[in-house]
Amino acid sequence: MFYLFILCLFPFDKIDLEQQYSRLFKLGDETRLEGDFKKSIELFEDSLSVAKNIPDEKKECESLIRLGLLYWNIGKLNDSSNYYQQALDIANKLNLKNFQEECHNARKIYNLYKKAKSFRDSCEYQKSIESFHEAVDLSRKVGSKEHEVKCLRQLSYSYGELNKLQDRDRKMYASNGFLLFKNEYLF
Numbered sequence: 001m002f003y004l005f006i007l008c009l010f011p012f013d014k015i016d017l018e019q020q021y022s023r024l025f026k027l028g029d030e031t032r033l034e035g036d037f038k039k040s041i042e043l044f045e046d047s048l049s050v051a052k053n054i055p056d057e058k059k060e061c062e063s064l065i066r067l068g069l070l071y072w073n074i075g076k077l078n079d080s081s082n083y084y085q086q087a088l089d090i091a092n093k094l095n096l097k098n099f100q101e102e103c104h105n106a107r108k109i110y111n112l113y114k115k116a117k118s119f120r121d122s123c124e125y126q127k128s129i130e131s132f133h134e135a136v137d138l139s140r141k142v143g144s145k146e147h148e149v150k151c152l153r154q155l156s157y158s159y160g161e162l163n164k165l166q167d168r169d170r171k172m173y174a175s176n177g178f179l180l181f182k183n184e185y186l187f
Helices: 002-010 014-034 039-053 058-073 077-094 097-121 127-141 145-185
Strands: none
Touching: 014 039, 014 058, 039 058, 058 097, 058 145, 077 097, 077 145, 097 127, 097 145, 127 145
């Protein structure tokens, strides 16, 4: 009789879904660490679907955070930000402090990254470099190697553009100086 009571409290379907979620989540993490982001995305989308069927919003939040990171990794930054925002909404609703902080930090890194690229596109290389440095510092502070790597790569491009501009300015200055010298002393 006691066993029947327990079975009524925890239906087999829910137990099966919990196990399925755990399996998908673990496989998703393993494939992410192996660098198979496409497969990992599929697994975390499946884990998200299972979490919704359980229903378990904390598990939904975990899957959404992983999807945010994976979409960041493949360069789909708007999608990444959207997944982090969905996770943040759930984290706020459930008052999950760690998830709230993780989502806030990821979205702040995204915004700094986006701002830095915009500065670079406007040839404001020093501002771009400063924004990327902020993003790198925050990535390091929160221990997100994946965010850090992408920000460092883009930071190097901004430094490269700044160096090209400085080289061009030096060459132009040197060439103008030579012309002034030539015009003044040779003619």
